[in-house]
Amino acid sequence: MTAIVDLDAATAQALHTALGTDSLVLPSIDALRRHLEMHFREDAVVLGPSVDLSSALSLSESMRVTRPSLAVILVRRRVDTPVLTDALRSGVFEVVEERDLAGLSAAVRRARDLSRRLRESVGEHTLTDESLSRGKLITVFSAKGGCGKTTLATNLAAALADHGRRQVCLVDLDLAFGDVAIALQLFPAHTIADAVPLAESLDIEAVLSLLTPHSAGLTTLVAPIEPGTAESIPATLVSKVLDLLRQQFDFVIVDTPPAFDDHVLAAFDQSDMVALLATLDIPALKNLKLTLETLDLLNYPRDRWRLVLNRADSKVGLALSEVEKTLKAPITAQIPSSRDVPASINRGVPIVLDDPKHPVSQAIKLFAERHVAAGTATAEDEIPSQLRTDRRGLLRRRAKTT
Numbered sequence: 001m002t003a004i005v006d007l008d009a010a011t012a013q014a015l016h017t018a019l020g021t022d023s024l025v026l027p028s029i030d031a032l033r034r035h036l037e038m039h040f041r042e043d044a045v046v047l048g049p050s051v052d053l054s055s056a057l058s059l060s061e062s063m064r065v066t067r068p069s070l071a072v073i074l075v076r077r078r079v080d081t082p083v084l085t086d087a088l089r090s091g092v093f094e095v096v097e098e099r100d101l102a103g104l105s106a107a108v109r110r111a112r113d114l115s116r117r118l119r120e121s122v123g124e125h126t127l128t129d130e131s132l133s134r135g136k137l138i139t140v141f142s143a144k145g146g147c148g149k150t151t152l153a154t155n156l157a158a159a160l161a162d163h164g165r166r167q168v169c170l171v172d173l174d175l176a177f178g179d180v181a182i183a184l185q186l187f188p189a190h191t192i193a194d195a196v197p198l199a200e201s202l203d204i205e206a207v208l209s210l211l212t213p214h215s216a217g218l219t220t221l222v223a224p225i226e227p228g229t230a231e232s233i234p235a236t237l238v239s240k241v242l243d244l245l246r247q248q249f250d251f252v253i254v255d256t257p258p259a260f261d262d263h264v265l266a267a268f269d270q271s272d273m274v275a276l277l278a279t280l281d282i283p284a285l286k287n288l289k290l291t292l293e294t295l296d297l298l299n300y301p302r303d304r305w306r307l308v309l310n311r312a313d314s315k316v317g318l319a320l321s322e323v324e325k326t327l328k329a330p331i332t333a334q335i336p337s338s339r340d341v342p343a344s345i346n347r348g349v350p351i352v353l354d355d356p357k358h359p360v361s362q363a364i365k366l367f368a369e370r371h372v373a374a375g376t377a378t379a380e381d382e383i384p385s386q387l388r389t390d391r392r393g394l395l396r397r398r399a400k401t402t
């Protein structure tokens with residue numbers, strides 16, 4: 001997709017027609033910057049004749065540093081030496097005259113081809129063909145409420161995004177009581193509920209239009225505002241949304257409600273990793289043990305689980321070794337307890353961004369880099385859909401008998 005910016009509707013339409021369906025028109029440089037923040041695989045942008053020259057050149061200069069594989073193509077009414085000199089200095093890929101529409105589409109083709117080769121050779125986003133088509137999906141879950149799922153999910157997403165180094169989408173699947181929007185102080189125009197009427201025609205562009213950006217590299221798909229909306233969102237739609245997001249982002253992080261509902265199971269089915277949270281108290285650990293047994297029952301591969309202990313330094317007389325013995329599984333990460341965590345949530349800024357050196361931030365960043373970014377193999381063996389359905393039936397039967 002090539003983004004075109006021109007303030008004049010007729011000119012924008014002419015450029016769009018010349019470049020065909022694989023292009024879209026945006027109304028301003030600001031809209032383009034927002035678009036680029038979410039579409040990190042964009043190869044070329046076209047800035048039309050009505051875009052003021054200094055804004056166009058400053059965009060090109062900044063992209064040269066932050067996104068060297070993106071080609072900026074400038075369209076001018078007249079191409080003269082001063083324009084060409086300035087364009088050259090600012091790293092503009094090509095300058096094309098407005099009436100030379102054939103020249104423009106040839107320039108875009110060259111730009112996209114070169115950008116693609118450049119991206120492959122310098123390893124921008126280190127994308128191979130496999131990872132190009134699929135980012136990694138990480139679900140954060142605990143069957144007991146209040147263990148710190150939203151805290152871990154928001155901070156893990158921000159840590160992975162790392163100020164724009166990676167592109168991350170945080171999805172709030174706590175559809176009835178989700179508080180990602182509050183924890184990040186977002187004012188969403190859309191929520192996942194807006195995907196319901198689009199179900200049949202849902203594509204990546206539609207899903208992207210529902211996202212609420214937070215900071216460089218981090219965007220969100222928030223939960224419905226009205227709690228009663230959750231039932232109207234089919235689990236199949238959640239699967240489709242997650243699948244589309246994985247094609248677009250390096251990481252999709254899913255926050256969940258404290259229950260094995262169909263939406264959570266849909267996320268588990270696609271997860272490359274499930275971060276299972278508990279705190280150091282008997283009810284939380286009992287719930288974690290039951291969760292592990294349930295996952296075993298559902299045949300979810302054990303190598304996709306990671307156990308995370310939140311508020312791990314609480315002095316409650318439970319030793320880590322005893323916990324691991326009881327759970328029969330190792331604890332991968334421990335996050336300390338600190339009153340700065342609720343304070344950061346009240347400020348609406350994840351602690352990893354607010355205070356990167358804080359022990360809580362360090363623990364989450366270590367988990368993000370060592371166990372999530374480096375340690376997740378893409379779930380190649382997707383769970384076959386028939387098996388998934390069987391498993392859910394099994395879970396429901398088990399729930400009825402217990």
Ligand SMILES: Nc1ncnc2c1ncn2[C@@H]1O[C@H](COP(=O)(O)OP(=O)(O)OP(=O)(O)O)[C@@H](O)[C@H]1O
Nearest residue numbers: 145146147148149150151258311336337338341342
């Ligand atoms: N490491 C920590 N230190 C101190 N407080 C914490 C820590 N982690 C989470 N909290 C606090 O615990 C409370 C619950 O955390 P959070 O909302 O992340 O849990 P949750 O599992 O998402 O809850 P729910 O099940 O209701 O969605 C919040 O007030 C949060 O600030």
Ligand SMILES: [Mg+2]
Nearest residue numbers: 149150174179
């Ligand atoms: Mg929560």
